């Protein structure tokens with residue numbers, strides 16, 4: 129089968145991890161799969177490069193940070209015994225020199241900070257792809273590095289660039305016609321039509337994998353990480369959490385949006401359009417089948433697939449007799465928040481229209497309150513709207529599953545369980561996708577809530 133194998137940062141954290149990855153690739157080739165490798169930066173390097181960008185801005189500690197990054201790569205090269213005078217060392221020297229050059233450009237032209245930052249971030253994957261390629265070659269696998277900037281075309285939205293799919297697919301196909309060696313592709317990056325480096329958003333290597341998968345019409349995209357796939361709940365909260373063996377793209381997206389950090393949601397778009405399954409596998413437990421994300425699954429018996437949660441969120445409540453039947457309150461509310469760049473995690477409005485509440489990141493809460501107070505100054509003054517209430521230390525919980533659309537009573541089960549545990553629900557929203565029931569509880573009750581729901585939905589029901 130034609131496959132993409134994508135290895136995340138923790139899968140290439142050090143020499144022994146890179147050896148594991150090499151073995152996984154070897155096994156795939158041995159099993160006659162035609163594979164394309166996409167790789168992230170070594171674990172922690174993207175954060176260190178961001179730190180370097182910041183220190184350039186503050187003009188503090190630049191040399192030390194640069195040295196740490198370069199030393200770390202040299203250390204891994206030594207661990208892999210690739211440090212004798214070699215092609216790799218020459219390449220690393222060239223890349224390191226380019227990196228230093230970027231640092232100079234950065235200081236000369238600070239106005240284009242985001243552009244230089246993307247350029248800087250790209251070095252993480254450029255180093256890791258070259259190291260993995262050299263290690264493959266050292267094991268007798270003929271491989272070459274593909275710098276994704278040559279083929280992934282994006283707009284100039286630095287840090288979170290938009291990919292022009294069709295143009296990128298055409299370039300990828302054309303490029304690979306002339307390159308028959310095993311390709312080790314740098315994840316996370318692309319370039320504008322003019323050739324300026326861009327990045328696709330943090331954790332964007334999954335997205336790169338999916339773009340290459342769609343371009344090459346592969347049979348499967350494998351995302352190799354450090355857990356046994358997507359779990360029914362956060363294993364740090366629930367000991368009994370198990371791997372979800374099969375779930376739909378939409379379920380995976382709902383779970384990741386609500387905190388399960390196993391896949392980067394945009395990743396799914398190219399794969400979804402081409403109906404390419406995405407398989408999440410564990411580099412440290414390669415025999416485990418992991419999770420398979422597919423266009424659809426049989427929902428008989430398993431209505432819900434998983435629970436996820438985000439803690440330490442804030443909730444703002446807006447209510448007042450003057451809101452009833454007045455048009456445009458919500459429009460003004462969400463416009464004034466959007467103008468401040470505040471993003472909203474959950475919204476709930478009672479039918480009486482007398483109150484609207486929404487959840488957001490705590491760091492944005494004070495700014496949100498100020499913006500609302502300004503927007504509704506008149507209504508607040510006249511007491512049409514009550515004083516705005518801001519609450520902290522809350523958790524958002526999502527119950528996700530395709531089968532909830534067609535099975536009555538899931539909401540009943542969920543809230544009944546919470547009632548039995550004497551957990552007070554602060555707000556509720558049923559996602560318009562009908563694959564998601566979300567609600568808010570106090571941080572200190574989230575563990576109890578998730579455990580009780582997990583028992584009810586996943587443990588006692590096994591076998592039916």
Ligand code: ASP
Nearest residue numbers: 168174316330331332333
């Ligand atoms: N290295 C990038 C990051 O840490 C991209 C990725 O790992 O997917 O965000």
Ligand code: MG
Nearest residue numbers: 136137168331
């Ligand atoms: Mg990563």
